[in-house]
Amino acid sequence: MIRPVAVIGAGPFGLSTAAHIKASGIPVRVFGDPMVSWRDHMPAGMLLKSTPAASSIDAPRRGHTLADYCAAAGISRLAGVEDIVPVGTFISYGEWFQRELVPGLERVRVVSVDHRSAGGFEVELESGESFTARAVVVATGLSGLSHLPPELAAAAADGPAPTGPVSHSCQHHDLSRFAGQELIVVGAGQSALETAALAAEAGARVRVVARRRVGFGAPPWRQPRLRPGSPFGRAWSLWALSHYPQPYRYLPARTRHYLVRRVLGPLGAWWLRDRFEGKVRVEEIDRVVGAEALDGAPVLTVRTRAGATGRLVADHVIAATGYRVDIAAMGFLSHGLRTRLAVSRGTPNLGPGYVSSVPGLYFTGLPAAASYGPVMRFVCGTEFASPRLTRHLVAAHG
Template sequence: MPDTDLLVIGAGPYGYAAAAHARARGIRTRIVGRPMSFWREQMPSDMYLRSGRDWTLDADGVHSFAAYFEERGLDPDEHDPIPISVFLDHTEWFREQKRLDVEQAMVASLTAPDGRFEAAMSDGSTITAERVLAAPGIAHFTHLPEWYDEVPADRRTHTSERVAFDDLSGARVAVIGGRQSAYEWAALLCDHGAARIDVVHRHDTPAFAKVSWAFVNAYVDQTEAERGWWRSLCAARQQEITLEFWRVGRLTLEPWLTPRLAREVVTSRPRTEVVSVEVVDTRAVRLALSDGDRLEVDHVVAACGYRADLAAVPYLAGVLDRVSVTDGFPDLTPGFETSLPGLFVTGFAATRDFGPFYGFTKGCPSAARIAVGEMLR
């Protein structure tokens, strides 16, 4: 008999949601990983979230974000936008309410030698399971420009690595990218005294306005109501929805950033990209831009987002030859199952087959219900 019916690998929002719902449905479940480690260690402690208070982790609708505010005695209007510290406290509260005992040993490798899964753990132990749900965090999928390695290592960071800013006080910084993380990191650099910040991106300068994410609700509901809904759409309709998501979620940024982006410090450079890099001296690099300008900077921050690549998840190496992959994404059934029976994948790596909303915490409860429902079919 295996040690558990379901092994959930990953102790982030998608892992929490799936483990809690599986247990509620009577599935023996173990969850492994470092609790919310990406959020705690690779996001700035003074950042804010774009998510709303109606975004919950609970697939059973009991321990919602709203319930957290009520139990903690917090006024939601005083926490809008939501500080990351409040969100992290909420996830810890959720874990306690659901009695999720996260085992903090990491999975070193996963194999499936006889139809069951064996996870070799970093502490030398082994966990056998009938099924595995992997919720790999986006830290595995950082996307970097082709020229990035030409910048000396001590003068470059990806946003997932740049969580402190005091060392860049007085510095000239180029932020590469033009979405929420790029401009929020620019605001944080302003807060910490950077001398000059150039935000370089290929699209137009985004708008800064309050937006509603309510349009996503209908798409998530449709995904649950109709198995395989997103994949059944024609390419044109997928593109139309993706563009809607892009306009609201990518090209419209939060208005609370505006007063923090000092005009005398921050320059937006839309419709441009870096074409070459020159190391000037031990301190500076010169970036040649596609519009003919040249920027001499002390540091480069890559805010270029993430790109799925299942092969970049180390613990999956032992089963990857049995998992069908397209453009770095696993090919999933309507129940989040891969081509290797019993192996499920949720989170950012599932967005090709389920839509862009499943890369946000908004998709956590829905993904949990769908995947666990598939296991019980």
């Protein structure tokens, strides 16, 4: 029996990789719920910050871009840099992509992956089935990687929860539950600002608490024309990081991690400004010192820019504090496998073709950002990652 490749995850990176591997002729089994993070962990009414051109999932053949889906579904064509993609449209596009190119998707959870001394990997499913895979691709996206700073965690003894005093932004699909309440959103990035705007539109009294100045990107027609274009805007650095991520892994580790955090960092989309300003209060602080829950309500202790200490009270706090890759959080990888992986600040060190230090074990999407740059945080990163990962896998395990 020919051993298949196992792809774990059915978001944009998992579906793109699986489609490429399938097209190469190598047997592949794909596991997950298609677009689940986008469907269940993004707020209703959300709009993509990425332009339509940066929102297509890479496919091994023509005919499967976002524009192709819109044409097939009878949706007004989204093509210009000024067009905005609703999250519902993007979810439907991903599900269509899956039906068209990855029809054999198995909606079952992988509970364990372990390395076999005889070669390959032993994969165990929640259904009780076990099988041997020649290689494994981890494409689990943001699952399990939400980050809650310790200062806020102190007010969430049992962890962040939508019904508790503190939650993470990924835990909210319907923000209308906060209508009439005092809500604090911690963060300054697109997630924080859009969550705040949507909650305010739903009737909440919202205050954004941020350590940096809240800002919004320039609209496309105001960006400098003498710089090269990229999916994220016009700048030499963005152009290089978008189209030539290969040399990124040769940079010093400290530089790589810094650039992942800072390039395309906290900034609201240009189209969000009018919905935010005048509707949401902003409090810029030096830092959050601590948090506690008094009678079930969160109280933040903050240090102001002037050096004073203040207390902020609300009915609920949403931490829009992003995600952090941590191999330790990927519990489906066996302890022995995780200890064999070469990591840097919790992220896998990847070589050519997105392979880890364990031959046959690949990572794509956000876990690959520390090795291949910020473009791996975005859907357009599939255009670079999926063909290269597949070519490496075919050469090594075909």
